[in-house]
Amino acid sequence: MPDAPDTATPAPLPPVPRLDAPDLLEQLRAATGTELELLSPLPGGQVGAALVRWPDGHEGVLTHWGDATDAAWARIERTGELLDIARDAGIPAPRYELVTRLPDRIAVVQERLPGEPPSRVDLALIEHLVAIARRGAGLLRGRIDVPAAELHLLRSGPGFCLHETLAQYDDRTRRLLDLVRRIGAASPHRMAGDDLVHMDLHPGNVLVDRTGAVTGVVDWDGVARGDLRFALVTLRFDLAVPGVDGQDRSARSAAARWLDNRIDDLIDPATLRAYWAHMGLRQVDWAIRHHGPDDVDRWLTVAASRLAQEGPERHRRW
Template sequence: MTEAVHRAWPRSARLDAAHILERIAEITGVRLELEGPAPGGEVGAAYVRWPDGRRSVLTEGRSRSGPLVDRARQAGVPTARHELAAHVDGRRVIVQQRLPGAPPQRPDTHLVRQMLTLNDRLAGLLADVPAPKPAELYLTGDGPGFCLHQPLAEHSARTAALLARVHEVGAAGSVMVGDDLVHMDYHPGNVLVDAQGRVTGLIDWDGATRGDRHFDLVTLRFVLAGVYPDLLAPVDQRLAVISDRRFDAYWAHMSLRMVDWSIRHHDEATVEHWLDVAEAGFR
């Protein structure tokens, strides 16, 4: 296998906001006005307005993360309150508070240091909650719509080699344990800032779970390594405290997630880009 395989892998559907708002009105009696698409995100989000004029954000949600978001906010992390949740045509959708600010145009060291501080506030937040099943990293089997293994196995020799590395790491353990609150998609695209660069919101808590907050720092490192490598130093300093085994398990998850998603949703240049990041990052 030397050439990339081009196959019509299943893709995640974009948010059809107009249809969802019609269905929310049918189900709940609440009629929200669609203002337009929200920036960023792979699946999409939309700005909506309540009958009383309040402005909110409509997103799809795979998990019941509202109570976790509330805990983060109580710990000093700026998060959006969930205002409405519904199941629409087999999909869970959430209408949540619209926070002030906008995604940063260009992340800088000041933003990264703020993100490290917010990460610290997630430490031990779920210590008083009965421990559920440990969070799965999907290193040995497919995730629910992401972290799929077969696309890497078939796409090219290089992606197949990365998958073999992921399986090797996963053989030593494919779960994440801990009492911290973990965001699971912690990168600058999910942060809002004001005109002075101060963080005003941390958004997209859909995958939030109990585990090890250092996972979020590995996620941050992965994204920065691919786009803003000059900002890695403070993150690497913080990650120096975790074992190579733990780091590699989290890095393997991110490698699988980003390369699989790129194969199924983006072009070959994007696949190669995240392969470069993935291969270079293992300890």
């Protein structure tokens, strides 16, 4: 039997607030005079986004950043620049059409890219996403002004990868946290490499056309300088979510087997343990705060699947 959540410790930290689109549009109208029509919330995503229409009739996507500090403003300006670099390299990333600093947050209206979320996840889609990740290779060489991705193995991240959540939940999550910290003590705290890395590349953050070709990659808030091989790990974690039917489960399993082989071939064991520990921490923390016990159980199992192994020493660079 799994351990029950620990009720003797303080309650876990609250979930990240979801987007209140009508309120944000009213704040934008008051601050800038911009008249945007709210069309609908967009499916998927953990914090929320909304489809809006500009006065000239074209559509955009409304999102927000949770604070309006100078650091947050500098980061969002840099993100807009990195999206330009991504597009120049053939990565289908959106443009920022409006960025406005409000008293308590930063509002962003970005380009509405064509396509829809994929209805099926299969090997062809995963191969396409891996190819897109490879386009980021070396794009940030010499750009020391762009921070390298932080893995958060020794301390909490800014709103995600929270150590406190795992410390408070139950004995299993505390054991995972202890392992994550031990891996962190033996690993660099930032990712090596000069690649442009999305940091959350998975099918939920892409759009496809009717043929299944990827037409857009969204949710670039975490974009950083680092190692493009990290995309293999984020994709593999996503494939741990079961399919909706037998055919979908079979397709996802085939894609997972292909990714497992790529991971073993391309990522050395020490680097893989650090990346896997980061993703285990990220997913378990998020499940505790936003989902429930079944999701916590799933991500604990996925985290253990690689952290308990050393793996073969047979890697090479893409």
